[in-house]
Amino acid sequence: MMTLVWIFVALAGALGWSMLALARGEPVSAAWLVVAAVGTYLIAYRFYSRIIADRIFGLSNRRATPAERLGNGRDFVPTTRWVLFGHHFAAISGAGPLIGPVLAAQFGYLPGTLYLVFGVVFAGSVQDFIILIGSMRRDGKSLGQMAKEEIGSFTGLAAMVAILAIMIILLAVLALVVVNALRDSPWGLFTIACTIPIAILMGFWMKVWRPGRTGEASVIGVALLLLALVGGQQVSTSATLAPLFSWSPVMIALALIAYGFIASVLPVWMLLAPRDYLSTFMKIGTIFLLAVTILIEMPMLRLPALTQFVDGSGPVFAGKLFPFAFITIACGAISGFHALVASGTTPKMVRREQDARLIGYGGMLMESFVAVMALCAAAVLDPGIYFAINVPLAKLGGNAQAAAETIRAWGFVVTPAQIEQLAHSVGESTLLGRTGGAPSLAVGMATLFSGAFGEHLLALWYHFAIMFEALFILTTIDAGTRVGRFMLQELGGYLWAPLGRTSWYPSIILTSLLVVLGWGYFLVQGVLDPLGGINSLWPLFGISNQLLASVALCVGTTLIIKYHKARYLWVTLVPLAWLLAVTLTASWQKIFSPERRLGFLADARALAAEIGAGTMDPARGARLIFNDNLNAVVASLFVVVVLAVVCSSVWQWTLMLSGRRIPTMSEAPDVESAYAS
């Protein structure tokens, strides 16, 4: 009976893929994309994840998990698997899997879909799952500690430096996405600004007035948030209030930097924890809504399967399909960051060892599914509208007329009236050149939602989607700045012991300042970049995130060897080789490509020539050249750190596989579980 069900799932998946493959030129329903993806996920979960769980690691419910052995009712809590699945998913999903696929849609919907689905099955889920197993069997140790204990202390230190550097770039690019979504948008800015007092009110509620009552605080918070969303419309139409909330990109950037600093210094209960709850509720609710809407509406994908931009001439970001589609997709297929969560709170809550398969492997499949839905939301847009929103203003021409002509030259039909009408109907002065992915995703989501729940609410849904994205990007900025601060304090503690005291105020202020100035610099650089910043920062982020995934896969490979399962090494080595091929090619091209749009050094040379010819202001040109060189240095730094990790790992693997070193593990003891059955 079960065999029949699985044959049916396999056939459905195959049918989905063939419908996508056979649709040449004519629009195809998003339903086929969903069927193909879900069919593949189910097959991979049923068969592939079992190989990892049973044959490699031998997960056994008879072995007690840290949650059971060390249970303390706070962080070590045995949690039923579907609840923990939800918790883990809420922790790993963020803005990345929503934005990456939207940007990568410039190549058409097919490359993104293929990589999201097959990338997650063979790389992303494998990484999350193996790191979760490793950490679960080591009482919830972090990725950095595992790298140090299982590979070597040099590797551990390199991994830590890599994580810090990646955090800086990540925060900068996410902040840039928010800046682009909120610039000159009184409605959006008002709503997001309101989240700060709302969070503080919630914080006081659950800490001071009604200690521990997080549920009450959250209900109040969500209600006020929705009120702020509706209130934003009044603000945007008011002659006195609208100008107060129409900020330039630079002003928003500076405000975000100040906010990040304050949030990192303030106690957790005042801002971070309440905001965390708010964004989790919005995230789960909205993703559920999006899934339901796509299933009800089954919209047609209007974006072509492939566009002519696979040759590298794409206006959203520079570079050819290989490697840049894979760099841009980022978190939905594989994300090194997940290794940090899979080795953080989640392993301390797993109730039975075999539950880890649903939580680690399944949680990441769910993340990929969210990314597929984001891709659908971008692909239901008119291609002309998609490019009008996502291409930097400098490239489109300053107004709707010029933009429509530019886009028509690329072969997509859009009229100036269409562009202006859309901006008007979502309550914005303009949507032209709102790069970063969030606004076009919001338009796509608003189109889907209003199609299902009433056309007249388009503007409200658009701002709902913007609020939803900005809300959890700001949560990431809070949490990320704080984590960056902790890491810097730990590293600083090696130099001068008092710096390492995490509750010593001078150290808190100094390290917080260093972290916000770090990402703040890249943010301002992105805002002032004539090409819009996303073009240079998003690839850097994609590269860094996947290089972190390479570090995680190195740890995973080491674990497989130590469990004496060398014949399954391909499980981690294949995705590792792929990631290294993609990221090293991309880094090389970002640094050395002779094409100005792509290569940092080529752009610096071109700017120098412009200054020489007198067509560029020398002071501005010098600053842009400095930024190009800085970006090139950052990209090289990532590559050097990761190559160091990979080389030292390979050296250890050779020693162990050739028998010159006896593999030893620092695993927690194997204790009989009371949950076994």
Next chain:
Amino acid sequence: MWSQPMRARERLQQWLSDFRRIAGMPSYAEYRRHLEQCHPGHPVPSEREFFDLYLQSRYGDGPTRCC
């Protein structure tokens, strides 16, 4: 006669508690139950003290959120 509504109420409480756990919220009731079961005689912190302990273990170190 009482059993049906009680069960519905228990189920609702279970859902609420699951939802809170998904969002990463603390549960004082479960913490008390844990202390009573595993460490009988151990002084039970007040809800306020428990909330501080929880915040420290959840946000004290390491990332809790992704990109």
